[in-house]
Each structure stands twice: as structure tokens, then as C-alpha cells.
């Protein structure tokens with residue numbers, strides 16, 4: 001794990017900002033109301049922090065979309081962003097590297113020692129479109145671990161597609177899948193980068209050659225789909241991990257923001 005701070009040439013910052021902007025467009029192509037997900041998280045953080053300066057941990061932050069928004073809403077925030085992908089962290093470091101409010105760490109949640117460089121209590125731990133990558137037993141372990149990172153009265157929030165039960169809720173599934181398909185074609189058929197195009201563009205930036213080689217090794221064995229777990233699994237696990245109240249603060253079809261309060 002590495003963390004670097006210091007002056008970043010403006011050309012490099014501009015390039016990283018452009019990649020972040022294109023990432024946001026690409027992710028919005030997959031998630032119709034991604035901005036509303038983020039806004040619901042802002043509302044909860046504002047409420048639990050009141051006049052307190054928020055301290056937030058973003059799990060699997062990618063190139064920093066949520067970090068960017070939180071900085072805008074909470075100018076005195078302190079944010080730690082972690083992600084296992086060296087290229088995404090490198091881009092985030094170029095975007096936010098000179099901002100003292102942000103720390104970025106290359107961390108793999110699959111590793112039992114992922115919290116080694118993370119210290120102090122957080123008001124909120126958040127994550128978006130990411131935890132579905134974790135195997136269920138790892139997700140459960142992470143939920144128990146983050147319970148110890150959040151202060152009493154603080155919150156964990158996860159915004160993600162938590163798919164319907166394909167058998168018991170076949171009509172729900174059909175409607176959600178159709179809506180995903182429509183949202184994707186509205187973006188990807190009209191000039192927005194799809195997943196592969198975005199990665200192709202980012203990987204071609206010479207500054208990131210090192211991070212690109214590193215990411216190829218890291219992701220080499222991660223080709224199989226992770227088993228999906230239900231909303232109920234998330235909520236029950238969080239309750240068992242010590243959160244006092246669990247539920248949803250936002251939903252659009254099978255897309256949720258779930259919240260768990262300590």
C-alpha cells in the first residue's frame with residue numbers, strides 16, 4: 001500500500017479530472033439515478049454530523065466520484081478513500097493529491113489485514129457499486145470489521161444494485177433488467193464510453209503505465225462472478241455485526257442505498 005502527496009503537474013491533474021468525468025458518465029450509464037444515490041448519502045451524513053466536521057471512509061472508492069461530491073457538500077470534511085485497483089487510485093491521487101482533506105490508499109478488502117493503515121473513528125463509512133465484488137464470507141467479515149471503525153451514532157451506507165430474486169420475483173427482475181438495458185443503450189449508443197472503452201482510454205495514458213501493469217497482475221485471477229446476496233443478507237449481517245438500526249434510505253427498482261446506524 002502506498003500513499004503519495006505533493007505537487008502534481010497541472011496537465012496531469014487535467015487529464016485525471018477528464019478521466020474521472022468520463023468515469024462518472026460511464027457509471028451513470030449503468031446506474032440510472034447514480035446522482036440520487038449519492039445525494040441520499042449526503043443527506044444522512046449531514047444529519048448525523050450536524051455541526052461536527054465529518055470524517056468519512058469510502059470503501060472501493062474508484063477514481064473518487066463520491067469523494068468529489070462529499071468535498072463539495074462538506075468543505076471541512078476529512079476523507080479516506082481506499083481501493084484495490086492501482087490505476088483507479090493513481091487517477092484519484094492526481095485529482096485530489098494536493099487536497100489535505102483527502103487520503104488515498106491502495107487496499108484490498110479481500111485481505112484480512114486491510115485495516116492496517118486505517119486509524120481513528122469515522123462518522124460514516126460509505127461504498128458505491130463495489131461490494132458486490134466481495135465473496136459473501138468476505139463481505140460479512142468486512143461488515144463486522146467496519147462496525148469497530150464507526151463511532152456510536154455513526155453510519156455505514158452501501159449504494160449498489162442488489163438484484164431481485166430471479167425465481168420468486170421474476171416480474172420485478174424482468175422490469176429492472178429492461179430498465180438497465182434501456183439506461184445503458186441511452187448512454188452507450190450515444191457516445192458515452194462503455195466499461196471497456198473507458199479502461200482502454202485510461203490504460204493508454206503513458207503516466208499510468210506502472211499502475212496498468214500492476215493492475216493486470218492484481219486482477220489476473222478475478223474472472224469468475226461473485227455469488228449475489230440479497231438485501232436481507234446485507235441487513236441481517238449488519239445487525240449481527242452490532243449496528244443498532246438497519247434499513248434502506250433510497251431505492252429505485254433493484255438499486256438501493258442501505259444504511260446501518262451504530
Ligand SMILES: C[S@@+](CC[C@H](N)C(=O)[O-])C[C@H]1O[C@@H](n2cnc3c(N)ncnc32)[C@H](O)[C@@H]1O
Pocket residue numbers: 027059060061062063064065066082083084085088107108109110127128129130131133134
Ligand atoms: C464499479 S467500481 C465503483 C467505484 C466507485 N465506488 C464508484 O462508485 O464510482 C467498483 C470498485 O470496486 C473496487 N474493488 C473491487 N474489489 C475490491 C476489493 N477487494 N478491495 C478494494 N476495492 C475493490 C474496484 O477496484 C473498483 O474501483
